[in-house]
Amino acid sequence: MAAGVVIAGAGQAGFQCALSLRAEGYDGPVTLIGDEDSLPYQRPPLSKGCLSGKTDLDAIDLRPAAFYETNRIELRMGRRVESIDRQSRRVTLAGGGDVPYEYLVLATGCRNRELPGVDGVCYLRTREEAAAIMERLETSETVAVIGGGFIGLEVAAAAAGHGRKVSVVEPQPRLMQRAVGPIVSGFFRELHERNGVQFAFGTSAVDLSADMIVAGIGVVPRTELAAAAGLTIANGIVVDSRLRTSDDLIFAIGDCAAFPSRFTGAMLRLESVQNAVDHARCVAGAICGREAGYTAVPWFWTDQFNAKLQTAGLSGGFDAEVVRGVVESGKFSVGYFREGWLIAMDSINQPADHITARKLLAAGGNLTLHQAADLTFDLKAAV
Amino acid sequence: MSLFSRKPKETVSITYISHTGATRAVPVPVGASVMEGAVSNSIDGIVAECGGACLCATCHVYVEESCLGLLEPVAAEEEAMLENTCSKRLPNSRLSCQINVTKELEGLIVRTPEAQQ
Numbered sequence: 001m002a003a004g005v006v007i008a009g010a011g012q013a014g015f016q017c018a019l020s021l022r023a024e025g026y027d028g029p030v031t032l033i034g035d036e037d038s039l040p041y042q043r044p045p046l047s048k049g050c051l052s053g054k055t056d057l058d059a060i061d062l063r064p065a066a067f068y069e070t071n072r073i074e075l076r077m078g079r080r081v082e083s084i085d086r087q088s089r090r091v092t093l094a095g096g097g098d099v100p101y102e103y104l105v106l107a108t109g110c111r112n113r114e115l116p117g118v119d120g121v122c123y124l125r126t127r128e129e130a131a132a133i134m135e136r137l138e139t140s141e142t143v144a145v146i147g148g149g150f151i152g153l154e155v156a157a158a159a160a161g162h163g164r165k166v167s168v169v170e171p172q173p174r175l176m177q178r179a180v181g182p183i184v185s186g187f188f189r190e191l192h193e194r195n196g197v198q199f200a201f202g203t204s205a206v207d208l209s210a211d212m213i214v215a216g217i218g219v220v221p222r223t224e225l226a227a228a229a230g231l232t233i234a235n236g237i238v239v240d241s242r243l244r245t246s247d248d249l250i251f252a253i254g255d256c257a258a259f260p261s262r263f264t265g266a267m268l269r270l271e272s273v274q275n276a277v278d279h280a281r282c283v284a285g286a287i288c289g290r291e292a293g294y295t296a297v298p299w300f301w302t303d304q305f306n307a308k309l310q311t312a313g314l315s316g317g318f319d320a321e322v323v324r325g326v327v328e329s330g331k332f333s334v335g336y337f338r339e340g341w342l343i344a345m346d347s348i349n350q351p352a353d354h355i356t357a358r359k360l361l362a363a364g365g366n367l368t369l370h371q372a373a374d375l376t377f378d379l380k381a382a383v
Numbered sequence: 384m385s386l387f388s389r390k391p392k393e394t395v396s397i398t399y400i401s402h403t404g405a406t407r408a409v410p411v412p413v414g415a416s417v418m419e420g421a422v423s424n425s426i427d428g429i430v431a432e433c434g435g436a437c438l439c440a441t442c443h444v445y446v447e448e449s450c451l452g453l454l455e456p457v458a459a460e461e462e463a464m465l466e467n468t469c470s471k472r473l474p475n476s477r478l479s480c481q482i483n484v485t486k487e488l489e490g491l492i493v494r495t496p497e498a499q500q
Contacts, residue, residue: 016432042434053387059419060434067425134387162386277432301438308460310438351437352463 002029003100005287006091008081008225009107010034012043013254013276015062017105018073020284030073031099033091035080036126039065044273046130047151048303051158057131084229086247103287106226106237106245106252107280110219110271115146118206122214124151133214140211141165146204148175150302151216153188157304160195167198167207174201179300179311181321183334184346188304191330195305219271221256234258236269241293243283251286253279262295263314263343263361272300297361299354306330310354313344313361322372324353333357335372342367359383395489399426399444402497411484417493418442418480428495435480437461441499442479443468447492451475454482470496 005021007014010032018032034040039061049055068075082094084104092098112123122133133155137143143159145152148170160166174185189199206213221236232238232246236258243251243259254276261268278296285292301310307330315321318336325332333353336344342365345357356379360367363383371377394410397420405427411420421429421442430441437460446454454477457465461481465472479493 044434044436057387059415059423061423064423064425070425138386273433299438301436303436351460352466355463355467 003089003102004029004031005103005105006081006099006101007032007105007107008091009109009254009256010036010040010075010077011107011109011254011276012040012062012273013109013280014105014107015040016277016280017107017253017284019071020281021287022071022073024284024288024290026284026288028102031076032068032073033076033079033081033093033099035078036128037078038127039063039075039077041127042273043125046127047124047154047158050130051134051137051155052161053158057127057134060127081225084225084250086229086250089249101249104250105283106250106256107254107276108222108225108237108256110221110255112215113218113220115206115215115217118208118213120213121146122212124155124214124216125219133212136212137162137164142207142210142212143167144169144207144210144213145216146206146213147216147218148172148199148201149178149216149218150176150300152214153192153216153304154302155214155216156192156197157195160192160197161305166196167200167210168192169200169203169205169207171202171204175199176302179315180309180346181315181318181334181336183321183323183327184309184348187327187348188307188309191305191307219255221258221269223256226250226252226256234267238267242286242291243279243294244286251283253283259294261314262293263298264316268314270298272298274299295362297358299358307348308351310347310351311344312347312354312357313342313365315344315346318343320369322369324372325350325375335367335369337369337372340368341365342372353379356380356383393486395484395486395491397484397488398490398492399428400492400494401428402495413484413486415484416480417444417482417484417488417491418478420484421479421495426495428499429479430499431480432500433480437464437478437481440464440467440469440478443470443472443496443499444477444479444493445473445496446475446477446482447494448475450488450491450493453487453491457481468496469498469500 237252315336347354433439
């Protein structure tokens with residue numbers, strides 16, 4: 001069998017890489033290997049539409065089975081890459097068999113960080129885990145959520161929406177601290193409290209009397225395969241600005257990859273659909289001879305009750321935050337600045353601001369604090 | 384009553400026409416979106432990168448003029464994204480993830496643009 005591209009991991013990044021390789025005209029074999037049994041699927045709806053009851057769990061496949069056949073993508077689901085032989089350029093599969101590669105793409109994603117010492121806790125990363133949460137939710141009156149990040153709060157909002165009594169514990173002093181500033185944290189706290197959710201901050205003490213416990217306390221990159229092959233690891237599989245690992249024939253993309261960020265000036269690992277998709281496209285281009293540095297603007301979103309938060313850029317290390325609009329109206333944006341440059345914007349039910357912020361950040365973030373606060377100033381004029 | 388009971392899956396026929404004229408009529412469940420109908424039937428020309436969250440403008444379609452009256456108007460969120468389509472935005476441009484399939488949409492015809500990204 002001729003060696004083609006082997007993709008280890010069939011989540012959003014691995015799937016997109018296979019898709020983009022074909023879209024870019026790659027003609028060799030493409031093998032997509034994933035350790036879950038079902039067809040590749042979207043993860044965002046698991047904690048959003050599926051939990052709220054809007055989307056069927058079986059309606060989130062990225063593509064139907066026939067798509068992979070038509071596009072000559074060899075799908076090996078329920079299989080896991082066990083080891084990489086860099087000398088002979090082959091991967092070995094758990095349970096037997098090996099596949100040769102011309103290029104290897106590691107899209108191994110993450111695993112849940114687990115809560116030590118508590119049994120029967122639900123986590124949410126896979127379709128199977130979402131199904132388990134939905135089943136438990138049917139018969140639970142009280143729900144204890146550990147972790148006031150995106151996943152924890154989406155679960156809390158869905159459970160409260162179904163009339164469950166929900167409490168959330170967050171070890172940090174405010175919600176979604178890693179991703180958003182204090183104004184947005186405060187807005188979401190109030191929104192949840194208005195909908196009956198109770199919070200305890202600065203603690204991780206679990207209410208063990210709750211009918212069900214859900215932990216959303218972060219994820220850990222799956223780097224064991226890369227580490228065993230001798231690739232460089234540091235909070236993820238380390239790649240260069242072209243997303244190559246320390247082996248030129250091996251790339252790493254998506255949640256598992258630590259890459260040099262144009263925006264933070266440091267190594268960065270992101271867990272988002274945008275990052276997975278844009279990484280995948282970048283690598284597909286490189287394999288097809290159109291190599292380019294990875295420069296995409298990060299963006300992500302969360303849905304909680306009637307609020308859609310869309311974030312463009314990374315606000316970590318901001319020295320000023322500026323509100324655009326009226327927080328109490330439930331429609332506003334917050335611009336984050338560092339040394340006078342826009343570095344991120346959170347938009348709540350303000351999609352137009354979000355889209356413009358993405359463009360502004362791609363162009364360098366040249367917006368003044370005054371312009372950000374001035375509703376008569378059209379953000380588009382700064383792009 | 385279960386929180387997550389399966390809805391009955393009545394379908395309507397939706398026709399997708401590519402920019403080269405390739406035409407396919409497929410059954411799409413009521414309650415799904417026109418984008419989901421395309422993706423689950425491997426219709427070329429709809430990318431739907433964000434999975435239907437109205438965040439990427441890669442499920443852009445041109446709705447057949449005679450069907451425009453059947454659709455709900457464009458909401459603010461969709462309007463913002465429609466400014467970012469890869470192919471030219473026209474008066475009949477919509478994001479297919481924002482078109483919710485109802486029984487009234489039986490026979491809907493949409494055309495997919497030449498490029499989505």
